[in-house]
Amino acid sequence: MSKPASFVPRTDTDQPAMQQPAAAVTTLLACSEHAWPGRRAAVVFVSGCPWRCVYCCHPQLQQRTVAYQRSEVLDWLKVQRQHLDSVVFSGGEALGDPRFPEMLFAARKLGFQTGLHTAGIFPGQMAPLLAHLDWVALDIKTTVAHHDSLTGKSNSHWPTGFALELLINSHPNFECRTTWHPDWLSELELLELARELSVRGVKRYALQQAYLPEQMPIAPHPGVLISLSSIFEHFEYREALPNLV
Numbered sequence: 001m002s003k004p005a006s007f008v009p010r011t012d013t014d015q016p017a018m019q020q021p022a023a024a025v026t027t028l029l030a031c032s033e034h035a036w037p038g039r040r041a042a043v044v045f046v047s048g049c050p051w052r053c054v055y056c057c058h059p060q061l062q063q064r065t066v067a068y069q070r071s072e073v074l075d076w077l078k079v080q081r082q083h084l085d086s087v088v089f090s091g092g093e094a095l096g097d098p099r100f101p102e103m104l105f106a107a108r109k110l111g112f113q114t115g116l117h118t119a120g121i122f123p124g125q126m127a128p129l130l131a132h133l134d135w136v137a138l139d140i141k142t143t144v145a146h147h148d149s150l151t152g153k154s155n156s157h158w159p160t161g162f163a164l165e166l167l168i169n170s171h172p173n174f175e176c177r178t179t180w181h182p183d184w185l186s187e188l189e190l191l192e193l194a195r196e197l198s199v200r201g202v203k204r205y206a207l208q209q210a211y212l213p214e215q216m217p218i219a220p221h222p223g224v225l226i227s228l229s230s231i232f233e234h235f236e237y238r239e240a241l242p243n244l245v
Contacts, residue, residue: 023099024048024092025068026061028076031084034241036115036135037175037206041086044073044103046094050121052152053141055179055210061092070099074106081110086134088115095122095129104132120163121156127166136167136174137206142185143193150184168201175234176202180220181210187224194231204234211240 029035029043048064056062068076077087087107094100095118107114115135118126130136140160142150147157167174176197180190190207197205207228209217217240229235 023070023073023094023097023103024064024066025073025103026065026092028068028073030080032088034238035088035090035117036086036137037236039086039113039115040084041088041115042077042080042084042112043088043090044077044094044107045090045092046097046100046103047092048096049091049093049119050096050153051093051119051156054150054152054184055181055212057211058092064092064097070103070106073103074110077107077110077112081112085111085113086115087112088117090117093119093121095125100125101129104129108132118163120160123159123163123166126163130166130171133171134173136171138163138167138174138176140164140176140178140193140197142178143189146184146189164197164200164202175204175206177206177208179208179210181212182218182220187220190220191224191227191231194228198231203232205232206236206238208238209240 024047025044026047027045029045031040032043033040035041035043045061047061049062052062080087089100089104094116104114113134114132115137116133117137117139119139119141120126138160141147144157148154164176178190178193194205205228207220209219211217225237
């Protein structure tokens, strides 16, 4: 097995001349053990996101930038397929890219199991693709009361709620995940959010410790983690990781 490569980002200064319309792929990660729990996966980062979450760990991916042509991404995926069987599309928000379905279908044609990270911003675009996704991770940012102040957009909880209903009703292999810090979600509010998700039918839930470069990571009280593990059939607590996944 070849040694996994590290991040392969490209910037505007080395962007090639446009050969054909392409998805806004900005960064490629040859192997991650964190993007899809329990799997070693290649990761394709698709830039562009309409939200401006206050804790965003991918601010460089908020603007849409095409750094790789479609043929380059496919060639890269063919190399990764030699030693990996899974690929995760992350962002940014991949569902906001009109050419994302083409890239997803191409990955499946190569034999990859496919996963998606999404904030549920575009449930209408997600619905027809669920049959082509083997796993989905849906970001549940915070409670309805705090959602707009966190994302910077009005009524931003509505599309996420719709996306959650789509997953509950039609896709058994998904998890909800919340990136947590007490500055934007108290432990009591976190538990209330978790109970609401459980009542709605969520079985798998992950709490992710926020990574803020200027601060030491803050962990919830151990009792909170015990309570969360009792609410869901499958619960996982993930400590902060200073990387893109």
